[in-house]
Amino acid sequence: MTDVLILGGTGWLSGRIARRMLVNGATVMCLARGGRPSPEGASLVLADRDDPAAYDAVAGRDWDHVIDVSSNAAHVEAAVTALGQRAARWTYVSSMSVYSDDATVGADETAPVHAAAKPGDEYEYGAQKVAAENAVRTLGERALVVRPGLIVGEGDPSDRFGYWAAAFLRAVDGPVLLPNAEGRSAQVIDVDDLSEFVATTHAAGVVNAIGDRHPLAEVLATVRRSAAYGGDTVTADDEWLVENGVGYWAGERSLPLWLPAEMAGFMTRTNARYRAAGGTLRPLDETVAAVIADEQERGIDRDRRAGLTRADELELLQRRG
Numbered sequence: 425m426t427d428v429l430i431l432g433g434t435g436w437l438s439g440r441i442a443r444r445m446l447v448n449g450a451t452v453m454c455l456a457r458g459g460r461p462s463p464e465g466a467s468l469v470l471a472d473r474d475d476p477a478a479y480d481a482v483a484g485r486d487w488d489h490v491i492d493v494s495s496n497a498a499h500v501e502a503a504v505t506a507l508g509q510r511a512a513r514w515t516y517v518s519s520m521s522v523y524s525d526d527a528t529v530g531a532d533e534t535a536p537v538h539a540a541a542k543p544g545d546e547y548e549y550g551a552q553k554v555a556a557e558n559a560v561r562t563l564g565e566r567a568l569v570v571r572p573g574l575i576v577g578e579g580d581p582s583d584r585f586g587y588w589a590a591a592f593l594r595a596v597d598g599p600v601l602l603p604n605a606e607g608r609s610a611q612v613i614d615v616d617d618l619s620e621f622v623a624t625t626h627a628a629g630v631v632n633a634i635g636d637r638h639p640l641a642e643v644l645a646t647v648r649r650s651a652a653y654g655g656d657t658v659t660a661d662d663e664w665l666v667e668n669g670v671g672y673w674a675g676e677r678s679l680p681l682w683l684p685a686e687m688a689g690f691m692t693r694t695n696a697r698y699r700a701a702g703g704t705l706r707p708l709d710e711t712v713a714a715v716i717a718d719e720q721e722r723g724i725d726r727d728r729r730a731g732l733t734r735a736d737e738l739e740l741l742q743r744r745g
Contacts, residue, residue, distance in 0.1 A: 425449065425450065425451050426445075426448070426449070426450040426451065426488045426489060427450070427451050427453075427485075427486070427487055427488045427489075428442075428445050428450045428451065428452045428453070428487070428488060428489045428490075428491065429453050429454075429455065429482055429487045429489070429490045429491070429507070429511075430442050430445075430452060430453070430454045430455070430466075430490075430491045430492075431455050431456075431473075431490065431491065431492040431493070431494065431499075431503055432454065432455075432456055432491075432492070432493050432494070433452070433453075433454025433455070433456055433462055433463070433466060433468070434454060434456045434459075434460040434461065434462055434463075434468070435460070435493070436579055436580070436581050436615065437493060437517065437575060437615060437618065437619065438454075438491070438493045438517075439460075439462075439463055440615055440616065440619040441491060441493075441619045441622050441623055442454060442462065442463045442466050443463045443619075444619045444620060444622075444623035444624075445489075445623050446463065446465045446466060448623060448624070450488075450489075452465070452466040452467070453466065453467045453468075453469060453482065454466050454467070454468050454469070455468075455469045455471050455478075455479070455481075455482060456468065456469075456470070456471070457470070457471070457472055457473070458470045469481050469482060473494070473496070473499040473502070473503075474499075476502075478502070478506075479502070479503060479506035479507055482507065483506050483507055483510070485510065486510045486511075486512070487507065487510060487511045487512065488512050488513065489511070489512065489513045489514075489515065490503070490507055490511040490513070490514045490515070491514075491515045491516075491517070491622065492514075492515070492516050492517070492556075492560075493516075493517040494556065495519075495549055495552050495553060495556070496552060496556075497540075497541050497552045497553075497555035497556045497559070498543070499556075500516065500555075500556035500559050500560065501555070501556070501559040504559045504560060504562065504563065508562070508563050511563070511566065512566065513566055513567075513568070514560055514563050514566055514567045514568070515567075515568045515569075515570060515622055516556060516557060516560040516567070516568070516569050516570070517570050517572065517622065518553045518556065518557050518569050518570060518571045518572075519549070519550070519553050519571060519572060520571050520572065520573045520632065520634065520690070520693065521549055521550040521553060522537045522538060522550050522553045522554045522557065522571060523535050523536070523537055523538075523550075523693075524536045524537055524538045524550075525689060526686075526687040526688075526689050526690040527686060527687065527688060527689050528689040529688055529689050529692045530689075530692060530693070530694050531689055531692075531693050531694065532632070532693070532694045532696070532697070533571070533629075533630045533631065533632055533697060535693075537550075537554050537557075538550045538551050538554050539551060539554070540554040540555035540558055541554065541555040542555070557569050557630075565628050566628070567628060567629075568625070568627055568628050568629065568630075568631065569629070569630045569631070570618075570621070570622060570631055570633045571630065571631065571632050571633060571634075572613055572618055572633045572634060573611050573612065573613060573632070573633070573634035573635070573691065573693065574610075574611065574612045574613070574634075574681075574691075575612070575613055575614075575615050575618055576612045576613070576614060576615065576711060576715065577614045577615035577616060577711060577714060577715065577718075578615070578714050578715065578717075578718040579615075579718060580615070580715070580718075581729070582674065582729060582730060583680075583728040583729040583730040583731060584673070584674050584680035584681065584730045584731075585612060585680065585681070585715060586715050586718065586719050586728075587680045587728065587730055587731030587732075588643075588644060588647045588680065588681070589647055589650075589651060589712070589715050589716045589718075589719040589724075590719045590724040590725075590728070590731070591731070591732075591737070592647060592648050592651035592653035593651050593653070593716070593719060593720065593724045594724045594725060594734050595653065595655055595734075596653075596655070597653075597654050597655040598655050598738075599655055599656050599657065599658050599741050600653070600655065600656075600657045600658070600737070601657075601658055601660060601679070601732070601737050601740055601741055601744070602644065602657045602658065602659045602660070602679075603659070603660065603662070603665060603679045603682035604659055604660070604661050604662060605639065605640040605641035605644060605659075605682075606641075607685065607688070608639070608640035608641075608681075608682070608683065608685075608691075609637050609638065609639060609640060609688075609691045609692050610637075610638050610639075610640045610643045610681050610691050611634045611635050611636065611637050611638070611691045611692065611693065611695075612634075612635045612643075612708075612711070613633055613634050613635045613705070614635075614705070614706055614710075614711045614714075616706075617635075617703070617704055617705055617706055618633055620704065621633055621698070621701075621702070621703045621704075624702065625701050625702050625703065626701075626702075627697075627701035627702070630697075631697050631698050631701055631703075632693050632694065632695055632697060632698055633695070633698050633703060634693055634695045634698065635695065635705050635708075636695065636705060637691070637692050638708065640681060640682075640691075643681070643708070644681075646708055646709060646712050647712050647715075647716075650709070650712045650713050650716050651716055658741055658744055660740075660744055662684070662685065664744070665679065665682075668740055668743060670732070670740070672684060674729075674730045675729070675730055676729075676730070677732060677736060678730055678731060678732070679731070679732070680730050680731055
């Protein structure tokens with residue numbers, strides 16, 4: 425039986441990885457701060473990763489596979505120091521945000537990355553992930569670094585992809601504000617496809633785990649169709665949106681998936697190595713249908729971490745005329 429330690433295991437992605445490992449017949453232990461339960465069938469060790477003794481309870485044994493998703497480089501470095509010599513395999517879930525070149529279309533895993541974060545630096549997500557990767561890669565051929573792009577699916581806590589499902593659903597037959605999608609692309613990976621890959625692949629090295637490239641207009645049309653939206657859309661150009669306080673990509677008062685034109689490479693990276701390593705991708709329609717159902721269950725008018733409120737959207741549409 426495979427003994428798996430997941431540093432985390434109670435969150436959105438790490439919990440799914442834990443459940444997939446359990447389905448595979450593994451014995452799974454999760455190490456987490458607490459506050460959320462571990463998946464049924466997995467054991468849980470409570471530990472604060474800021475504590476130098478965080479790994480003491482799990483460091484005295486061999487592990488077939490250690491999996492970490494942290495975006496805190498110090499946590500990852502400490503884990504590698506404490507557990508690395510007794511781990512037969514180590515998977516680190518990093519991010520496409522490590523890349524410093526967001527302009528080159530079709531870039532692969534050899535594209536340049538940001539400078540690694542150093543102790544005392546102001547927190548920068550991409551730089552932290554780079555430093556964490558560097559720590560994990562000291563384990564050589566035992567290590568896999570997975571770089572996902574935008575992870576989407578049921579329960580997504582970021583609210584980015586789900587915003588568009590909510591926007592079309594809540595409008596009913598009223599207008600919906602869209603960004604100019606001309607020349608824009610979108611790449612997403614379903615959380616369950618990513619979990620399956622982490623749980624089953626034997627790959628080592630670095631792998632971009634991302635979906636196929638789709639025109640942004642096609643993605644929005646797919647969501648619109650799945651939501652059975654019958655109203656009219658209003659497209660605003662970049663300059664108008666920015667002038668009216670609408671942000672790119674994520675966060676409050678934003679239009680998720682919309683990126684500056686100069687970031688043409690951000691959602692157009694190659695996934696050839698992911699495919700070659702056994703990674704699979706479900707049809708976009710299937711992911712969108714699951715997100716539609718999830719947004720309906722969680723509430724399309726709930727407070728969100730990304731996107732426009734309906735009130736803000738209507739106010740912008742009124743300004744747009």
